[in-house]
Amino acid sequence: MIRMLPPEIEIYRGYWTFATGENVLKTLIVQHALHLGLCGFLVALLASGYFMKQHRFLIHVAISSFAAILLALFAYPFFKWVSAKSGYSYVFEYTKYMTLTLLIITSALFSVRLIWSRIGLNYSIVTAGAAALVFVFSYVAMEFTYLKTLDHLSIQAKQYDVDIIQTAEDIEITEYCEQLGLICKTINKPDNGITASDELDRRLVFIDTVDISSGIKAEIYYDKWEDKVRLSHYYIFNQQLIFNHSFWIVMISVIGLLHQFLFKKTRSKHHTFTASNKDQSQG
Amino acid sequence: MIDYLSAYISFLGNNSSVEDWSGIVHYMQSSLLMTLMFINIFLLFAKNLNFIVVFVVLALSLTLGNDLIPSQLIIKMTGQLFSERFAETNTESAKYILLLLTMLPHVTLIAMKSYRSVARFVMVVVSLAFLFTTTIFHFGYFHGIQSVTIIEHSRLPFVVSTMTEKDFAKACNSLPIKCYSNLTHDSTDLIGEPWVLAQFEKQIVPETRYANGKTISEPMLKTNILGGGAEVVWVRYQSESDWRIVISEEILDPITNSLQIHFWLQTLIAHFIWLTLGLFVIYRHEQYFKKKAFKQ
Numbered sequence: 107m108i109r110m111l112p113p114e115i116e117i118y119r120g121y122w123t124f125a126t127g128e129n130v131l132k133t134l135i136v137q138h139a140l141h142l143g144l145c146g147f148l149v150a151l152l153a154s155g156y157f158m159k160q161h162r163f164l165i166h167v168a169i170s171s172f173a174a175i176l177l178a179l180f181a182y183p184f185f186k187w188v189s190a191k192s193g194y195s196y197v198f199e200y201t202k203y204m205t206l207t208l209l210i211i212t213s214a215l216f217s218v219r220l221i222w223s224r225i226g227l228n229y230s231i232v233t234a235g236a237a238a239l240v241f242v243f244s245y246v247a248m249e250f251t252y253l254k255t256l257d258h259l260s261i262q263a264k265q266y267d268v269d270i271i272q273t274a275e276d277i278e279i280t281e282y283c284e285q286l287g288l289i290c291k292t293i294n295k296p297d298n299g300i301t302a303s304d305e306l307d308r309r310l311v312f313i314d315t316v317d318i319s320s321g322i323k324a325e326i327y328y329d330k331w332e333d334k335v336r337l338s339h340y341y342i343f344n345q346q347l348i349f350n351h352s353f354w355i356v357m358i359s360v361i362g363l364l365h366q367f368l369f370k371k372t373r374s375k376h377h378t379f380t381a382s383n384k385d386q387s388q389g
Numbered sequence: 390m391i392d393y394l395s396a397y398i399s400f401l402g403n404n405s406s407v408e409d410w411s412g413i414v415h416y417m418q419s420s421l422l423m424t425l426m427f428i429n430i431f432l433l434f435a436k437n438l439n440f441i442v443v444f445v446v447l448a449l450s451l452t453l454g455n456d457l458i459p460s461q462l463i464i465k466m467t468g469q470l471f472s473e474r475f476a477e478t479n480t481e482s483a484k485y486i487l488l489l490l491t492m493l494p495h496v497t498l499i500a501m502k503s504y505r506s507v508a509r510f511v512m513v514v515v516s517l518a519f520l521f522t523t524t525i526f527h528f529g530y531f532h533g534i535q536s537v538t539i540i541e542h543s544r545l546p547f548v549v550s551t552m553t554e555k556d557f558a559k560a561c562n563s564l565p566i567k568c569y570s571n572l573t574h575d576s577t578d579l580i581g582e583p584w585v586l587a588q589f590e591k592q593i594v595p596e597t598r599y600a601n602g603k604t605i606s607e608p609m610l611k612t613n614i615l616g617g618g619a620e621v622v623w624v625r626y627q628s629e630s631d632w633r634i635v636i637s638e639e640i641l642d643p644i645t646n647s648l649q650i651h652f653w654l655q656t657l658i659a660h661f662i663w664l665t666l667g668l669f670v671i672y673r674h675e676q677y678f679k680k681k682a683f684k685q
Binding site: 258267 | 518526541549560565
């Protein structure tokens with residue numbers, strides 16, 4: 107037969123193969139380390155704005171980038187260790203709370219300066235604080251859209267797979283469950299099945315108990331943490347976080363640098379918010 | 390939280406509600422895009438931004454919405470100028486082509502000192518942000534999530550196509566799928582799916598593979614980008630006069646609905662932030678320059 111599949115399908119399949127492949131767990135840990143590094147950049151930028159008397163934004167960016175790289179390098183082995191010891195879900199939860207804490211502290215410190223002492227505002231503090239606010243908002247919104255909603259919808263769609271097993275008569279349950287990506291356990295009585303106290307249950311989501319033929323029942327589970335599809339959701343979520351947030355960081359850095367480069371001679375020598383406010387107070 | 394989520398999930402299953410809401414969100418997003426384009430055009434003739442112009446342009450964009458841009462025509466022309474492949478692309482891309490065209494002259498203008506201004510510089514940054522964020526979200530939703538979910542949920546039509554006659558009939562009656570059996574290649578026009586028919590006409594059907602000794606084609610994947618939601622089609626070829634076709638009709642609807650509405654919503658929020666932030670920066674700079682001029 108002639109193979110004439112549109113190229114898009116090939117791209118889709120390639121993406122799926124990677125996102126559900128064996129190396130995705132390693133990639134996820136790298137992604138978490140990278141994202142923590144990006145948040146570290148904002149913290150370092152805010153700190154440099156608070157404590158450094160340096161007016162050249164390039165110096166602030168260089169120091170913050172160095173701090174971000176260091177943080178990412180230290181975070182990677184730590185996350186790898188947590189993943190090996192307790193599982194990927196713990197890495198996700200740890201990084202979530204670490205990241206959000208860092209970002210909330212950054213935006214709080216920015217807000218304090220903004221409300222109570224506007225004289226001390228400079229480009230580093232403003233951009234780091236504003237970006238941190240955007241990061242917190244986008245993290246929460248993207249977790250809702252990419253993970254929570256998608257997981258529910260995936261499980262909902264899986265229900266149809268369970269319905270097939272229930273509907274069909276001439277089936278080999280093990281073969282069908284494997285083809286449908288489900289974990290099925292045949293039981294004679296419902297109370298003999300996997301219970302909530304079972305060790306396995308921590309990573310399995312119970313979907314349904316179904317009658318597969320007269321007198322025989324099966325319990326159907328959807329693999330929660332180790333399920334390839336769920337990991338692929340994490341992969342896409344992390345990828346989007348990294349793309350979006352690094353885009354923000356690149357933009358604020360480039361804007362700051364270009365601003366100093368392009369408008370330096372048309373503006374006051376060290377144009378910061380400090381300078382403009384001093385002007386106002388003098389006027 | 391879970392109750393809200395359940396309510397939201399059931400909303401995503403309702404095609405007409407999602408269509409209505411994503412229509413509204415898309416309209417607002419298009420208005421922002423057009424506002425930016427008109428500001429870019431205005432700045433070609435004026436060095437600084439007049440905020441009355443911004444409000445007029447915004448009101449015009451919100452009133453006229455999508456009608457302002459002949460997207461179909463632009464895509465057709467791009468197809469004729471460059472490649473036929475462009476003519477088949479999403480009409481939404483016409484707006485981004487126009488945005489790029491209105492932004493490019495400003496890149497040249499800000500490179501020259503006498504034409505450089507804060508407004509021009511900021512609007513180039515905002516235009517770049519519009520283009521990049523849309524690209525990132527597009528890849529995330531329509532090449533990331535869609536590829537994973539569409540392939541994952543392609544298992545069901547595959548399993549149905551391999552069932553015995555009796556189970557095949559039962560499954561087709563009880564599940565939200567479309568099934569056809571005893572078809573020949575010539576009788577495929579019985580299928581009321583224009584997209585499936587188009588694939589047959591192009592002969593993009595089968596690289597066959599074998600499952601339990603049965604000949605099954607590779608799946609045909611219809612993406613959400615093509616419109617009308619995503620679908621998976623499996624073809625099982627048993628003999629010249631017995632083809633089976635299974636189409637996952639409504640199974641992927643909630644997922645494709647979520648992709649559609651989340652994409653527009655996320656794009657709207659991102660674009661709104663960038664545009665308002667850009668306008669705020671221009672406004673603050675104008676105030677600063679005025680005060681400075683007043684003092685001098």
